[in-house]
Amino acid sequence: MLRQLHKFPGLIAALLIVTMALSGAVLSVLPAWEAAMAPALDQTLTVATLAERVSATFPGVEQIRRSPAGQITAFYFEAGRPGAVVIDPATGKGIADHAPSGLARWVTNLHRSLFLGDVGRWTAAAGAAALLVLSLSGVMLMRRRVGGWRQMFSRLRGPVAGRLHTQIARLSVAGFVLSSVTALLMTASTFDVLPNGTAPAFPAQVSGRIGATPGTMPLLQDTPVQGLRELTFPYAGDPTDVFALKTNRGEGFIDQGTGATLLWADAGFWQRFNEVVFMLHTGQGMAWLGLILGLMALGVPVMAVTGVAIWLKSYRARPRMIGNAAAAQADTILLVGSEGGSTWGFAATLHAALRLAGHKVHAAPMTQLDLGRYNRAARVIVLTATYGDGVAPASAKGFLDRLAALPHAPTIPLAVLGFGDRQFPQFCAYAGDVARVARVAQAKGWPNLLPMATIDRQSPQEFARWGRDLGNALRHALDLAHSPAIPRSHPLTLISRREYGTDMQTPAAILRFACPQSARFDWIAGRGFGRFGPGDLLGILPTGSPLPRFYSLACATHDGFIEVCISRVPGGLCSGQLLDLAPGDTVQAFVRPNPDFKPTKGRKPVILIGAGTGIGPLAGFARANTARRPLHLYFGTRHPDHDLFYGEELAAWQNAGKLASVTTAFSRTNTRAYVQDALHADAAHIAQLISEGAQIMVCGGRDMAAGVATVLAEVLAPTKWTPALLKAEGRYVEDTY
Incomplete structure (x- = not known):
């Protein structure tokens, strides 16, 4: 039920929500821009002084208005023509004509009503409601996916689309909830579903005189400009009119003949409530909040694309x-x-x-x-x-x-x-x-x-x-020949091969293929060759079999080639075909992401442990280590003269600082050692690295991996760590076959 509640509003309202989010992101910049352009304000300046200064410069002033972002604008008549100007509060003089941006008006109308009037406002509200449902249901699904509230910001696993969708969601969901709730409250206030507060009635009695100046009016003298919303001047020549003042504390009227306060009403609960809602939604008065909400809103289109990709993948998989x-x-x-x-x-x-x-x-x-x-x-x-x-x-x-x-x-x-x-x-x-x-x-x-x-x-x-x-x-035969759904494959052309192990009757090779072109969207959808890295899996479709075989990649997209390290498996269909390839030959293949076998982010050490062709992804991690993160490689193979994969590169990477150390073990020499023996011999160093927060990455056969786990359990026995604890923290990962 929860998943359906999350899926259907997203699919139905995706375009509407994206439109609202992008237009909101544009509008979020305006308060910050306005605040940055507003002249500096003396915190002790009162409305009385400001009104005197503006009146001296613009005798026909009708209203002084201060926006939540701090911009002060005067509206006036001069020679029978209206005007509006941005005011410098220090002098009362105009610094620029007030000309609202046509783009801002267009985006505002799009965001509020889709240019459809009241119908558009209700439609926009429906989009806000859908975003709220998506946000709340998404939080619950996220909690379920990561295994509880305490794991909400734990490392994500799975395909790129799912990880990107969840990562943006957990960084932005608070902003989505705030924006959607305040949008719904503003709509309710606009259509009087919620009260707006009661404005004070025009005073029944006035002095009928004129002549008092703003500078002599006590209410204006006690009101700082920082709290001003609007000051409306009386109509020229009309002794029955009054000054009208609106501030963040309330609103009232002032007699234009005596300067006395005729009526004052403090802001009620609903007026204050609606002002806070407006500020939280638009960022007016809190420009930093507006920018944060705008940045969060930019994640909505990405979430829409990844969400649709996740749905399509699930739909096609069933x-x-x-x-x-x-x-x-x-x-x-x-x-x-x-x-x-x-x-x-x-x-x-x-x-x-x-x-x-x-x-x-x-x-x-x-x-x-x-x-x-x-x-x-x-x-x-x-x-x-x-x-x-x-x-x-x-x-x-x-x-x-x-x-x-x-x-x-x-x-x-x-x-x-x-x-x-x-x-x-x-x-x-x-x-x-x-x-x-x-x-x-x-x-x-x-x-x-x-x-x-x-x-x-x-x-x-x-x-x-x-x-x-x-x-x-x-009590009858049952043949379950399962063929998993195969992603769209591409032809790969072999461009080079390096032979190993032929003298020991254990043929192996490092095969390098040309990288095919792929659409940008492929890596989001988790298919093709749009984006890959060391540790991801290359799926090969051997001739005569519907089932792919997977090999760990020793390269990344930016390397410009696809490289795997393979050995011949007795009776193996795919390994035999691959080792028979000559440069120029092709195979059908695809890439499957393997996000669970990646170094964690940061600068903490990584212990790489591999044997035989398991060196492939570990070599890829070293090749990609341009940041010189401390990588410590423990590698076991048969003989240094016959199957030391990447022998020259390992020395070069160590000299370049891409590998902090390289420890090898050879099982077909006089010393006869395995990688487990190398770990035993270096137990103190390994324990020290683990205490420093190191991650362990193991690649190779399952028997080797089991032996490594046993050795590491012994190595770590004097410490608080065990392989199981490290695995639970994501600091011990395996890629075995």
């Missing part, structure tokens, strides 16, 4: 189920918990395979759990991802509450399959919660179809193995 049976007729119920849509792809593969085996299958979000409708169901299969800090994904909200509210244990066997990434502490945590509830219910009679299983990083191989287990439980 496949259409062919032959989805009605819940009451199905023998198999698939319940899906998905945040970005990828879990639906696995559900579609399972749905199709079960239908091919003769089952009637009903697939639905977990939120639609209704055991009362499953009249013919023989099994319920739950496929769910985990969102944020171990919470339910969008399509699974309330599922556990529904289970807990069941009056008795179901009789339909249950299987739970979780999807996640083992790099994260809360790997498949929500699926685990579902399984735990099911185990409690199992003790009360709810049968179990299969033990809970997990899929790491959307692995098609792990999904296929689970499918075989499910087939065994169903």
Whole structure:
């Protein structure tokens, strides 16, 4: 519900909100400009003195007005013609003609009413209401995504569009709420939905005389110019007219013959309230606030673009189920918990395979759990991802509450399959919660179809193995050949290759491809080659397979090429094809962002640990380290003469300060050492770096990464740190295969 509340107002009102935001950003500059151009004001200057000075210069003055930004303007008649001039309060003389900007009027009318009068004002109010709904629902979604209020400003993970959308939101949401609420209050005041305060009535009795000068009037003598709003002079030659004064404290009337105050009314609650609302919305009187709100408003168009990109990606990621049976007729119920849509792809593969085996299958979000409708169901299969800090994904909200509210244990066997990434502490945590509830219910009679299983990083191989287990439980073969949705690929042309390991029967190479042209929008949408960096993934589509293979990039967009480090995998289809490429040959490929494997921002040290071709992204980080951040590399390989990847570059980068230190370990020499041994030998240095706030980045095989984690646990044992704690803080990240 919360996600729908956030999505639909944004999609429907996006253009209107962007228009309001951009016009508001332009208007936000005006108070600051006006304040900067206003002459300096003596804080002791009174309205009486100012009025005397202006009257001496402009005898036909009708009104003196001071804007909240501090500009003083006199309106007068001279020789039967009206005029308006900006006043220097120190002299009472004009310094420039008062000529409101045509552009300012145009933008103001666009912002307030879209040039449509009252209808436009109500439309603009609808846009403000939509922005308020988006802001509040977005805050709740943001809290859910990052795992609680305490994590609101924690490091973001995920595709570029999502991170950019959330980053701008958490920096600007307070301004969005303030602007939208004050806009709605101003509209309510304009249409008398809220009271504006009562102005004092014109005095019933006046002296009927003329001749008193402003300088002799006590009320004007007691009123500082800083609090002035308007001083209106009596109509020339009319003894029944009076001086009218409006200030930030109230308003009243002064007799033009005696100078006495005829009537004064202090500003009431609603008058003060409306003035504060106006100031908070426009920045008039608080130019710095106006500029801040204007800067925040500039984030709205970016959020609109990224929001639409996120929606499109989610919409396209959810496949259409062919032959989805009605819940009451199905023998198999698939319940899906998905945040970005990828879990639906696995559900579609399972749905199709079960239908091919003769089952009637009903697939639905977990939120639609209704055991009362499953009249013919023989099994319920739950496929769910985990969102944020171990919470339910969008399509699974309330599922556990529904289970807990069941009056008795179901009789339909249950299987739970979780999807996640083992790099994260809360790997498949929500699926685990579902399984735990099911185990409690199992003790009360709810049968179990299969033990809970997990899929790491959307692995098609792990999904296929689970499918075989499910087939065994169903007593028939079940082939789950899942092909994830493949982004649009591009042809890459190989321009150079560097051979390694041929003398040791372990062929490997550094392959460099020409970088294809890509549209600017591609990097926002998370596709193509619009923008990439070391650690992002290059997806290669090998001939004869629908599944891509991924290799970590050793380069960034500004390098002007695409580079990966690969070795031949026994029986590997893709690695064999890549190592057979000659310069000029092409492959189909795409880039997948991998924001979770990046150095944190700042100047704190980074410990890079890799083995074999895992050096690829680590070399890329060193190549990109123009700021000379202290990077300490620990690299293990077989032999320095045969597979020391980037050997020459490592020495050059260390000499240039891009690498603070390089420690190598070789497993096929007389010393016979692994990277874990190098870490043991340098334990004191590593512990010191960790105490200084260093981040650890590990790239290579899973066995190597597990060994590294074990060694680091020993190294850090005397300290307060453990690999688990460092991972929880984002200071220990892995890219393993």
